[in-house]
Amino acid sequence: MPPDDQVLAAFRRAAEDRDHGAAEIEARLAAELLALRPRWTADSLTAGAALLAAGQPAMANLRALAAVAARADPPGFGEHIEARAAALAALPRRLADAAWGTVAGAARLVTLSRSSAVAAVVVGARGRGWQGTVVVLDGSEGGRGREQAAALAASGPTLSQPDATAPRWLEGAAVVVAVGADAVGGRRFVNCVGTRALLELAAARRLLRLLVADRGKDVAEAAIDELVARAPMRREAVGREWPLLEAVPLALVTLRLRGE
Secondary structure: OOOOHHHHHHHHHHHHOOOOOHHHHHHHHHHHHHHOHHHOOHHHHHHHHHHHHHHOOOOHHHHHHHHHHOOOOHHHHHHHHHHHHHHHHHHHHHHHHHHHHHHOOOOEEEEEOOOHHHHHHHHHHHHOOOOOEEEEEOOOOOOOHHHHHHHHOOOOOEEEEOHHHHHHHOOOOOEEEEEOOOEEOOOEEEEEOOHHHHHHHHHHOOOEEEEEOOHHHEOOHHHHHHHHHOOOEEEEEOOEEEEOEEEEEHHHOOEEEOOO
16 A cells, blocks of 8 residues: 555655754654544555654654654554653653752853753743743754744843853853753763863853753664764865764763653
């Protein structure tokens, strides 16, 4: 039986999405697929899995979803997607709850690039009355830090700043640094280029450093190098190109928030 066009279209939209974070893409895909559940076939799931794996090779949660879809077992895939949809719906509140004890006393939170998990922490804290300032560094090209700053500005004081200004914003004791991740291994995690430098600066100043990433981002440590190698590339000229993502030691993180 040929793959269903509507099911494939849902997978394709997720595979081609460059405007949202991994959790947002997964949540939207889960909602679309659950609405299309009567149309699922083994062939549709297999074809959709191939599209998703090829289009989003560096996002651990989307790779995991693609791997389950590739098993071509509609009932089993249904159980997986229902569980993930429920977990993702509860995740913003759980991350905000987990972070509150750390963020409550901070005068400033510094982050970089775009992360829906970090956004959930900020919005949740502001909902509880936190009045600190958020500084969003641009992150690597394609990191979309400016978009993150624009979105967070609706909930309170937020500054969009170039990466080079990071030392200035890390001055003072009441500063917390929070970053997201595309994938988390046993010793390293994957995030936009610039993450390691930011965490090293913060560590030198003995600031709290949060990694905000739920268990859906977990991968085997052996997969970390592969994920970086398959990430989108920055190309300045022929022979001058490098991945937009990097592997960062977990040792640079003070605390990981999983939202459990």
